Amino acid sequence: MQHKFITFIGGGNMAQAIIFGLLQQGYPAHKLMVCDPNPSRRDIFAARGIMVSDNNIEAAIRAEVVLLAVKPQMMEAVCLPLQAVDFSHKLLISIAAAISLQRLHDLLPSAANIVRVMPNTPALVSAGMSGLFAAPSLAQDLKDFAEALLAAVGKTCWLAQESDMHKITAASGSSPAYFFAFMEAMQLMLMDSGIDENMARLLVQQSALGAAKMAEQNPQISLSLLRENVTSKGGTTAAALAVFNRCGLDDMVKQAMAACIARSQEMEKLF
Ligand SMILES: NC(=O)C1=CN([C@@H]2O[C@H](COP(=O)(O)OP(=O)(O)OC[C@H]3O[C@@H](n4cnc5c(N)ncnc54)[C@H](O)[C@@H]3O)[C@@H](O)[C@H]2O)C=CC1
Ligand SMILES: O=C(O)[C@@H]1CCC=N1
Structure with missing residues (x-):
């Protein structure tokens, strides 16, 4: 992939996951910059040879790509001073939940090239999942760059319509x-039943990893x-799944994801 100069505005959990994932994939540290008012956050990146700053405007000016990684609540306060920067020849990527393309255009009127991305923290271990959306008018090479950036730290998919971003937030x-x-719930149960904490964690995480790998490798x-292949008739798994069914696992998951989507829709109006 191309190694454009990228400035991250906000060096929190999600920026760190993407940046460390990129470094692991060989993205050159000298092509990355992180801007964050918190010195302890800046130290984390400086220790990896990445340029850091507390001056968003200066850092944005020197970038080819500016990646907004601040909380949605902070977006307006962060963007208003950035109106001093000419974004017309830059690629702007926002990973903020619930901040629409229209809102980004309103906050940064010179930004002509914007990609919205909904990533997730497994980007840190090159196992991220990102949904991307851009206006159909965005130049293909910029779409390709945004996709390659996120593909370096996981899988990607393009959304046909921006409103799907709420669902992607619930899913990725x-x-x-x-x-x-x-x-955590499985680990707690094991610990309550007398299994050592570390062993409980190993049992749970390795089983989760194995299940995810089986799903991935057997599309x-x-x-x-x-699920059925694990479940012997009248056996142990069937006993566990019967409890999930009785307690309404499917419905609980639906309700939880619907709550996530609803909060994203609400935040879109608030910020
Ligand atoms: N954490 C996650 O799993 C995911 C987060 N996101 C999105 O990523 C964005 C960042 O989320 P997190 O990394 O979790 O938040 P975070 O709170 O860990 O990071 C935000 C960072 O922004 C910095 N910041 C605050 N004011 C700033 C300013 N004026 N200029 C520059 N930096 C400033 C903070 O010091 C902090 O380090 C959010 O918009 C969130 O919706 C998207 C997908 C997943
Ligand atoms: O919880 C949040 O609002 C952010 C967006 C997706 C993951 N974390």
Whole structure:
């Protein structure tokens, strides 16, 4: 992939996951810059040979690509001073949840080239999942660059319509937390039953990893069949799944994802 000069505005959890993932894939540190008012955040990147700054305007001016990685609540306060920068020849990438292309255009009127991305933190271990959206008028080479950037740290998909970004947030951005919560619950149960914490974690995380790898490496087998292949009639798994069914796991997951989508839609109006 091309190595354009990228300035990250905001060096928090998600920026770190993408940046460390990129470094691992050989993206040159001297082509990356991180701007964050928090010195301890800047130190994390400086320690990896990345230029850091607390001056968003200066850092944006020197970039070919500016990647907005601040909280949605901060977006307006961060963007208004950035109106001093001419974005017309830069690529602007925003990973913020719930901030629409229109809102980004309003906040940074000179920005002609914008890609919205919903990534997730597994980018850190090159296992990210990102949904991308851009206006159909965006130049193909800029779309290709944005895609290659995120593809360097995981899988990507382009959305046909921007409104789908809310659903992608429920499916990629937020979803690692669902799986962590599930693993936490399993670990807790094991610990309550007397299994050592580390062993409980190993059992849970290796099983989760194995299940995900089986799903990935057998795309021709449905997830239902993968589940059924574990489930002997009258056996142990069936006993566990019966409890999930009785407690309404499917409905609970639907409700949780719907809440995620609804909050994203609400945040779109707020910020
Ligand atoms: N954490 C996640 O798993 C995901 C987060 N996102 C999106 O990524 C964005 C960042 O989220 P996180 O990294 O989780 O948040 P975070 O709170 O870890 O990082 C935000 C960073 O912005 C910095 N910041 C605050 N004011 C600033 C300013 N004026 N200029 C520059 N930097 C400033 C903060 O010091 C902080 O380090 C959000 O918009 C979120 O919606 C998207 C997908 C997944
Ligand atoms: O929880 C959030 O709002 C952000 C967006 C997706 C993941 N984290």
